[in-house]
Amino acid sequence: MLQALYGPAVPGLRAEYGLSPSGAGLGLSLHFAGGVAGVLAFNAIHSRISNRALLAASYGLMAAGGAGFALAPNWPTALAAAFLGGLGFGGIDYGLNQLFAVGFGNRSTAMLNVLNAHFGIGAVLGPAVVAWMGPGDYAYAFGGCAVLAGLLALLGSSGVRTRVSDETPPATRSSLGLPRILLGFLALYILNVAVEAGVGGWEPTHLETVGYSASVAASATSVYWLMMTAGRFLVVPVTLKYSPERILTVCAAGMTACLLLALVKGAAPVAYAGVGLFIAPVFPTGLPWLNRALPQAERAGAWVIAASMTGGVAAPPLLGAGIEASGIHAVPWLLTVLSGASLLATVGLVRLTRRPIE
Secondary structure, eight states, rough: OOOTTTTTTTHHHHHHHOOOOOOOOOHHHHHHHHHHHHHHHHHHHHHEEEEHHHHHHHHHHHHHHHHHHHOOOOHHHHHHHHHHEEEEEHHHHHHHHHHHHHGGGGHHHHHHHHHHHHHHHHHHHHHHHHHHHHHHHHHHHHHHHHHHHHHHHITTTTTTTOOOOOOEEEEEOOTTTEEEEEEEEHHHHHHHHHHHHHHHHHHHHHHTTTTTOHHHHHHHHHHHHHHHHHHHEEEEEHHSSSSSHHHHHHHHHHHHHHHTTTTGGGGGGHHHHHHHHHHHTTTHHHHHHHHOOOOTTTTHHHHHHHHHHHHHHHHHHHHHHHEEEEEGHHHHHHHHHHHHHHHHHHHHHHHHOOOOOO
């Protein structure tokens, strides 16, 4: 929820600190930068601290960051608080996903989708809270998140096992210094998050360009995010019957088909909703596959989580450059290229892991 507050708060931030639109957007950028650092930092120290300590420290950082952003007397202080909150967010993202990926056995894929669906609920609730209170009162929303995170730091990890997972031998490495399978997963996650962020950022502009009203475009984008949340709940029974490889291959093919359908004006809003439905299971479903494919490098999940955040930061400006060169009408084509590359990465991983799709 904390991450989802920055965008809707932009008008209030601009009014309070006298910022340009790009300047106000630095809050989210610093949050993401802190998230990447948090994932890598908590991964590095996880072998020396308990799971409970990892989660409590992460919630504590989120509480400090949220409170600092709400009470910041100036913009540099607010940015520092955003980075601090991002550190905690990265720790939670890594810690919970890793615990769910290895802690539920054959049900890990299903439970990860449930977990990430709840992340999605927070992403929907955050903007709704700011819209209800008004952008000028954004500080209360950040303060509320800080209070909730503080309570979780004190109470939320009480049922978590404190034992640190046993160390495992290092993975066999390729000439590039990383297993080819891990490189494949890094590519898969970067590409999928690039598509996710690209649709979320450019869908409303594309729909308005092809003739839809601003309200319809905004509503269609909200439906896209809602479909991402719904898709993770809907896929839960599917994960109990089919392998992650098969699910991810179908998802990549479905995403690509929907993005091609978005080229048709009359079908574009529905097509983008379909992208949300198909992309929803990718992040949580891929982690158990990764842990199974690289059992000797169980914390490789930290690298793909960090890579996914990097993709979310890098994709919007890179897509923007492509759109400047090709025009807004090229948005579905550019996203289709990324989705097609994701499909190729998925098929390549199926071959590398030697698990035929059944």
